Amino acid sequence: MDKVKLSTIWLAGCSGCHMSFLDLDEWLFEVAKFADIVYSPVGSDIKEYPEGVDVCLVEGAVANEENRELLYKARARTKFLVSFGDCAVTANVPAMRNMLGGAEPVLKRCYLELGDETRKLPHEPGIVPELLDRVSPIHELVQVDLFIPGCPPPAPRIQAAIEPLLKGEQPLMEGREMLKFG
Ligand code: SF4
Known part of the structure; x- marks a missing residue:
């Protein structure tokens, strides 16, 4: 059986979910038996997201x-x-900033009203990405195939969810241990 091509990406988060992934500890050696990590902020330095990825967290x-x-x-x-x-x-x-009415008032509050002596709005196109007016969960923009809640999801939940995926099976996302937020 071919190895699964596994990726992880890091959008607007604290990296705690990736840290929880690393909390899988020695089970990561099991992951390595079934999957190649083809793109990830942890354990790889690949700059371009590749084609033909099987599973992405x-x-x-x-x-x-x-x-x-x-x-x-x-x-x-x-x-x-x-x-x-x-x-x-x-x-x-x-998304807590969504209550403040868009990117501009948030930036003004942070960088002008609460700024130090060099008050300036960040604006470096191509270097500093522009904030969107509204922060969104990913399923509002793209189709999602599986949800793993948790802040962060505990390592046993991550294992229970991705172990079947690495074997080409669908995980059972049921019960408090698999579906609890926070
Ligand atoms: S869900 Fe929690 S742990 Fe994960 S990125 Fe967001 S704040 Fe961090």
Whole structure:
């Protein structure tokens, strides 16, 4: 059986979901038996999201143009996309700024009103990605094949969800242990 091509991407999140993935500890050696990591912020330094990915875990909400572009690319190049953690599933903490009426008032508050002596709005096209007015969970932009809630999802839940996927099977997402938020 060919190895599964596995990727993970990191959008607007704190990386805690990726840290929980690393908490799989020695079971990661089992992952390596069934999958090749073809793109990830942990354990790889591949710059371009590849074609032909089988499974992608998406951490984080969509908060800026770079997040949106990477998510669209990952969706187009991946068979099975997983919304991984509460920020991807609900937008969670990054979406708290949605209550403040768009990107501009948030940027003004942070960089002008609360800024130090060099008050300036960040604007470096091509270097600093522009914030989107509204932070979104990923399923609002692309089709999602599986949701793994949790902030972060505990390692046993991640294992229970991805172990079947690595064997070409569908995980059973039922019960408090698999579906609890927070
Ligand atoms: S769901 Fe929680 S742990 Fe995961 S990126 Fe968001 S804030 Fe961090």
